[in-house]
Amino acid sequence: MRGFRRKGANYEASFAPEEARLIVQLTGQIGAMLAEPAANDAALKRLLPDAYRDDPEAAEEFRRFTAESLAERKGRNGQTVAASLADAAAATSATKVVLDEQQAQAWIRAVSDIRLTIASRIGIERDDDRPNPDEPLGDIYDWLAFVQESLVVAMQGRL
Template sequence: MARRRARLGLFEPVRGGGAAIALDEVEISILRSLLVQLLELIGPGDPPPGADDDPLAALFAEGPGKPPDDPALARLFPDAYAETEDASEFRRFTENDLRARKREDALAVIGGLDLGGPVLKLSADQARQWLGALNDLRLTLGSRLEVTDDGEGPGGGLDALPDDDERKPLMMAYLWLGGLQESLVEVLTG
């Protein structure tokens, strides 16, 4: 059973708490492309003032005080509180670290794809990074597709989109990533 699941592009458990998945070249290419786009969206972050001069200052640097204007970034970096001064303060002290973690997760997945063979075997820590990156990709695509909490985008789901709709490939990727994410969650919690 585990071999069949791996051939279908779903995660399966491995000893030691990790996960394994078999992806074909097309799936690897799509995943890599989406992750590179995610990295471009997240960006390098604003360098803290004086970071080059004082590494300690960089450690205690503050981030932005307001949410991003881009809806996808706003979804990746939501306010922790309702529109208040507390939300601004919380964002200032957490967003830089959150951006760094999201970049690290995406880069770890890209690195795993580059080093992988026919079956990618992930440690428990690597599997958690994959889960974070898959979640970030789905949040970004969901935002771009205007997917609501019930999983529906404008005009319904994938079946409701005409074949020539430019959103159809994105919706297919969104659903595929959801399957990957769900199978990984099952492995990590099972």
């Protein structure tokens, strides 16, 4: 993968087919998890955290009014990412992916959701926690950090 760079009003990166397929698969898994939420899923709790940590009743009331629409927005972000990677996922060699500003915003959010989910699965609780070197998902977590950072830097106009 070649990280994101600003090209005019857009952002471009190059993804190998297997990289694109991996991200498409992960966005699909997040979408499925949000569509069919499992009780007590730690990843889901990180994606849809309580608004009021010290007041469970208020948190539940807030969740009742917001969780569905938030989950739908997160699902749409993932769909935007998957759609933008469709050609790269079907290719036989590295393929350029071009994002407009709205797509780039969806990417930032969706990749963050994927990383939060992976973090909850491999025991990363704080920003300074590192994945176990023997954990294969740790490599994906770190690679997605690169993807996300390259897009953030490009959006800030530094690349």
